[in-house]
Amino acid sequence: MSPYLSAEPLAPAVSTYLANVAPYLESDPAVLPDSLDPFTVTAATGFMPLHPPLIQPPAAFDPVASLVENMPVQRLDGTPGLLATYQLGRAIDDGALPNLTLEIAKLTAPDGKLDLAKVTAIFRDYSFLSSAYLLEPCYERWDKGLEGYGLGRQVLPACLAGPLVKTAAILEIPPFMAYAAAYSLYNYRVEDPAIGLDKYSNLRTIRAFQLGLDPLSSEAGFILTHVDMVKHSAGLVGGSAQLLDAVRVEDKGNVLEAFALLLDTMQVIEQSMETMWSNSKPKDYLGYRTFIFGITNQSMFPNGVIYEGENGGKPMFVRGESGANDSMIPLLDGLLQVPMPANPLTETLKDFRSYRPKPHREFLAGVRQQADAIGVREYCCKDVDVAVCYLKLLDHVRSFRWRHWMFAREYIIKRSEHPTATGGSPIIRWLPNQLFAVMDLMSAVWEGINEAERQKADRSVTGMMACALDQRQKLQKEVTRWCQERAQ
Template sequence: MAALVIPLSSTLQSFPHIHDDPATLPPSLDPFTITNSTGFLPYRTSPTLLPEAFKSLASLLDRLPVVKDDGSQGLLATYELGPTVLADLPDLSEEVDKLVTTDNKPDLFTVTALFRDYTFLASAYLLEPCWENWCKHPGGGYGLGRDTLPKSIAGPIYRCAQLSVPQTLPFFPGAILNPSHRLDLPPFMSYAASYCLFNYTLDRPSKGLHYANLRLVRAFERGLDPKSSEAGFVLTHVEMVKETAPLVSGAVKILDALEQGGTRCEVNDGFREILNAMGKIEDHMEDMWKHSKPADYLSFRVFIFGITSQSMFPNGVVYESINDDKPLYFRGESGANDSIIPLLDHLLQIPMPNTPLTKILHEFRAYRPLPHRQFLAHVASKAEQLGVKDFSVRDKETVVLYLKVLDHVRSFRWRHWLFAREYIIRRSPHPTATGGSPIITWLPNQLSAVMDLMVSIYETYLSTDSEVVSTSDGTPAQQDASVFAVYEKQLVSMMEQVQDQREKLAREVEKWCKERDM
C-alpha cells in the first residue's frame, strides 16, 4: 500500500527556514529570515564589532553621541560631526564587496550591521544642523539639514542596500544595482535593520532575552546608557517584537489549516495563539511610558526624521556619485514600519480607506526587511485566496475569536495614538511624523478602519439584536445561547469601549486640526 503523501503547505514551500533552529542558519541569509521561534526579530543578535577594514567608521560612531559611553561629550554635543566625517572617513565601498562567508556567499549578517552603522552616521550627519538649531533656539523649529551626503557615507550605504539582481527601483530612479548583495532596502535609516531590531545586544548572553539584559549597540543622544529614554524607546520595541514567534506560528497555523483542509479547531487554536501573543506584546508596549519619558522623546527624535515630506529637506538629499547626483527622498525611521500590526491587517483582511494616508501606509512597506515583506505579502495573498474573514464569521466561536484579535489591533493602534499625542503632538508644532506622515491624521486613518470593521462584525453576527449568525457550512442558524452566555458581557463591554474611542478620537482630531489650522 502506497504511503500517503501530504503536500507541503505553500507557506513552507515559500519559507523553507520557518521551522528551522535559528542557530543552524548561515550568515549568508538575511538576518531577518523568519522562523517560528524568533518571529520578526533577527535570527540572532546583531554584531557589535565591525571588521577591521571599517575601524574608521567604528571610531566615528563611538565618538558620535551627545554623551558618550564614558560620560564625556561626543561630536554631536559640540556640533563637530560634519567636519570630522569629511576629515576622518574614507570611502570604503569596495570593502563591502569583500564581506563573504566561507562558501563565498555575501555575508549578509555583517552587511546588515554595516547598513545599520552607516545609516546611523548618515542620519546624524544630515540632521546635525537641525539638532544645533533645536538646542540653541528652543521652540524655533529645526531649520534646514545638510542636503548632500558625502561619498564616504553615500557609497557604502548604497552598496549595503543593494539587491540580488540588477534592476531599477521606484525610489531609486535610474539606479542599476550590483547583483552581489541582497538586502533590498532603501539606503536610509529604517526601523528594523537600523534603529531598533538590529540595534541591540545582550549584556550577559547566558541571561537570555529579557528587558533588563538588553543593551543598545548604537545611540544618538545618551551613549549606551540602558537607563536613558532613547535606550528605553528602542529596547521596548525589541521587548515587544520578541513575543512575535507565536504570532507568526498562529498565522501559519490558520492559513495551513484552511489550505490543507484542516479542522475549524485548528483555525481557532491559531487565533488563540495570536491572542496570547498580542496580550504579551501590549503589556510590553504599555511599559514604554516608564522606560522612555515623554518629555525626553523630542530630543533624540531629531535624528530619526526622514528626508521626504519634511521641512528640513525641501529639495531632498544628493548622495554624492549616486543617481547622477540628483536628489533622493526617503521616509524616516518609524515604529509604523514594524510588522506586527500589518501581519494582522493582512490575516484578518481589514479594509483600509482609499485615501492618500493609506498610500503612505503602503509606501512604508519598502522599508521593512525583505523577509518581512515577503512573508506579509504571502499572508495577504493567502488570506484573500482562502477567505479567512469569510470562514471566521461562519461559526459562532470563531467569529468571537476573530473579533477579539481585531480588538487587539484596535487597542494597539489606540496606544500608538496616545503615544503620538503625549510624546509629540502636545509638545511640538512640527506637522509631520519621523516617517513623513501627517502627525495628527495618519494614525486615526488606520484606527478608524479597524473600529469600523469591529462594529460591522459585531452588529452583523454577534449583537443581541442580530437574529442570525452562520454555521460552519455558511447557512443561517439561530444564535446559540450557551455561546453568548460565556461571551456576551465581554463583547458588550468591548464594543462600548470601541464606541467611546470612536467618538473621543473624532473629537481629538477635530480639536488638534482646528488648533493648527489644518
C-alpha cells in the first residue's frame, strides 16, 4: 500500500529529525549570518566554527584586546608580557580594564540580531583574561619551582566577571574558559588565506597564555593540533546522519557506505592526532596547563570563586576546559550506543556535555536519541559484514582513547602529582573508565558473532580483536599500579 494511504502517520526520517536539531545541516556556511552561534553544525564545517574566528573584537573593546595582547608570558613580538613578571592581576586591580558589560548588548549583526561571532570573540578574550587573573598566583609558584599550585585568586572582579557572565549567558554556556568557544576551536587564524586550513603549518593561534603566539611553541602546537583534527569532523557529522538514515530503512548498501566514510574520517583524524607528539612537547605541557584549570574539584579554589556582582554574591563552581568537551568522540559514543557503566565517573562524563556549544549539545543529543530509537547497535550486530564495520569503528574509538591515555601518561601523570585533570576528573581513573567500556563492548559484539562467521571475517579483524583484548589487560595492570602508587 502506498505510504500516503496508510492510516498510521509515518515516523519522520532520521534526516528530518536531525534537521530539527541541526536546522542548518545542509546549508552553505558562507551565506549563514553572524547572528547564528558560530558553532552551528553544518555538513560542510562539522564541529568547527561556521566562519574563521573573529580576531579583533570591535573598537569598544579595545582595552580588552590590548590587555589580552600584553598578557602572555611572551607577546607576539617576542617581548615579555605581564604574566612573565606576574603583573596581570595587579594591572587589573589597578583599573586597567573598564567595565564594558553594557557594551555587549550593542553588538548587533546586519540582520539586527545580536552578532554571536563578536560575542564569542569577546567571550574568548574575557575568558583568557579571567583564567590568567585567577590562576596567575599558581603559575608564579609553578614558574619558581615551588611544590603544589597553592591557591588561586578567589574573587573575579566585576570588570571581568560582568562581561564573562553576560557573553556566556548569550551563548548559553558556562561562564569560564571553554574548549570550543575560547582556547581551542575559536582560537585559530590562518597565515595565508589561499592555503586556509589545508596545511598545519599555515595555522596560528589568536590568543595564548605562555609562549603560544609563537607558532612553533608547544602551547601553539597543543591548541592547533586540536584544530587540525576537528577540521575533519564534517565527515563524522555527515557519516552519522547517513548511518542513521540507512539503518532506519535497513539499507545495507548505504549502511556500509556510511561506515566507509566514518572509518576513513577517523583514520585521518587519528593520523593528525599522532602529530601532537612533535607539535607539542610533553616536557613543556605543565607550564601553560596551569592556566587551563577550572574551579570544580580543584585545590586552588577550595570554596569556589566569587564573581563580583554575580550569582547573588555566592561562589561559583565551574569545570575547567578539557578535550572532554570536544564533540567527535561523544558523537561516536552516542551513534554506536556505547554503554557506559553506572558510576560517578560516568556522571562526570555526562556533566561535560553542558560545556559544549549549544548547537553541538543539540546535535549530539539528537544523534544519541535517534540511535537509541532505531537501535543502531542491535541492527549492526545482526549481519556479520555490518558487525565488522561496527567493530572497526569502535576500534577507532578505542585507539583514540588509548592514544589519549598515552598523552595523559606522558604529558601529565609522569610529571605531576596533582590528582585532578583540568576538567576536574580524577586523572588516573577517569579516562580508563571510558576506555574499558569501549573494549568491553568490542568483546561483547565479537563474542556475539558465531564461530563459523568469525572464521570467515578477514584476518585483520581477528588481529584487531586480539590487540584490543591484550590492551585491556595492560591497561588494567597499569591503572591498578598507578592507583596504588598515588593512593587513588
